[in-house]
Amino acid sequence: MSALDYVTGPALEQGHDVALYAPRIFRREARRRGVEFHRAGTDWTCDPAVQQTAGEIWKESGNPPFNRYVFGELWPDQAAAKAHDLITMWRRERPDLVIAECSDLGAHLAAKVLDLPVFAADNGLGPVLLDLWDTDIAPALTSLYKQHSQDTPLLPAMLTPAPVPWFYRTPPPAARAVRRTVAEFRTVLPERLDRSASCRPLVYVSLGTLTTAMPSLRAVVESVYREIMAALSGIGCDAIVSAGDLAQDLPSTDPRIEAPRVDAVEHVRQPALLRHVDLFVTHAGRASLLDAVQGTTPVLGMGVLADQPDNAGAFARRGLGRALDLTARPGEISDAVTAVLADSHYRDAMIAADAELSQLPPLDIRELRDSV
Missing domain, CATH: 3.40.50.2000 (Glycogen Phosphorylase B;)
Structure with missing residues (x-):
């Protein structure tokens, strides 16, 4: 929806x-x-x-x-x-x-x-x-x-x-x-996720919901989450990881993951959270990438299936972040995260993209109907 x-x-x-x-x-x-x-x-x-x-x-x-x-x-x-x-x-x-x-x-x-x-x-x-x-x-x-x-x-x-x-x-x-709008209830950030008091960069991670429903993909995606979380535990940042029903097991069963700095949750209101984070590690679904633009948050795209790998590459070519293969190891992930966090050009490119997105004409239903 x-x-x-x-x-x-x-x-x-x-x-x-x-x-x-x-x-x-x-x-x-x-x-x-x-x-x-x-x-x-x-x-x-x-x-x-x-x-x-x-x-x-x-x-x-x-x-x-x-x-x-x-x-x-x-x-x-x-x-x-x-x-x-x-x-x-x-x-x-x-x-x-x-x-x-x-x-x-x-x-x-x-x-x-x-x-x-x-x-x-x-x-x-x-x-x-x-x-x-x-x-x-x-x-x-x-x-x-x-x-x-x-x-x-x-x-x-x-x-x-x-x-x-x-x-x-x-x-x-x-x-x-046409101009993109988001449902109002998705723009309100719950207080429990407000990390404004921390001086460390905040990274948000989500690989979407579709893949966890497929048994053959679920184990693969769970492994990718663990590699990402292990990478984030080794650098000076906080992280929120939205992983659906995988969230309850991710930190507790992997000694590489440092809690509570890396916090796994089932679900967040993504458009709201992306206004408060410094980097989005994403499966590069279309809606997620546009949420990132509207939050002016650079991305690290790790496309899984369908349109996602191409989307990740397209955003990397536009200077809106970087892209990695799903098989990337923690060292590669931490290097990419560190590089994006350290380079203000990615945020500047996102600000410019948000301006371009906001200049699209609004969707006028009556005009649309009359144009046919």
Whole structure:
């Protein structure tokens, strides 16, 4: 849901009725944002067998085969169920505008079948989908489109919450960059995480939540957390490590990790915390990197899967931090952390990037609807 805050927030502020059509796992997050919820599609991403297979492909064959399997095979396979649910519901209550995640292939089809104006909202997967579209995704969708008497599958015009060149070597068709907003509750920092009294640099670490759900990846990511925490224990900094349900075991079972200077927690309000830290060690997911820009916090990117490795490299090339491979050892990590903390140019580059991000035009829902 956080990847769509730049759409739902402005729509609500502009007085529109906003409804989320999604699997039930998103119900709570929709309600936290004041968005009406309707269940559509299935919770297939929570299927242990799917998670196991996807994780094994990544572990054994690497990221490109993982992307082809997940985004070129699984997502198209699930589009039929989502399209069926949406066509049924939208025939009863027709929306004025559809803004669907770029990876929500079923919603794109449903909107096309019902001749509804539709835009694809970039959730970070836009570059991956474009790379796979002609070779994997469009061929996999062709039969489903024919069943609904539709032409060749095409991505709708893209909305993206960042300057297009930041993440795209080749811009997607009709791309429209719009201002990024964050849900208000995510901008408040709990008092227990306020470390303003410390004179040491504060490093925040998070490798995301997706990988810990995949059994084959979970052990790998846990090991990476331990290497990062061991590296941070050896330099003069404090650290907050957000590691989900891995957090309870990380410090207590590794003698290299010095507590409480390296504090493992399950979850933090990331946009709020990033306004108070000196460096972000991140898996380089799109939303996390943009949180870092808006917090003017340099990054050390350690991409895991999907778009993340490319994102980490893109930010390093822009001087917004550094990038390391996931297999980096504690010595390499501590050297990179020390180098970024010691060089003010990284923070200056982030301040400039934040200014560029804030100059994007706001998302105007009515204007968007009228432009179709």
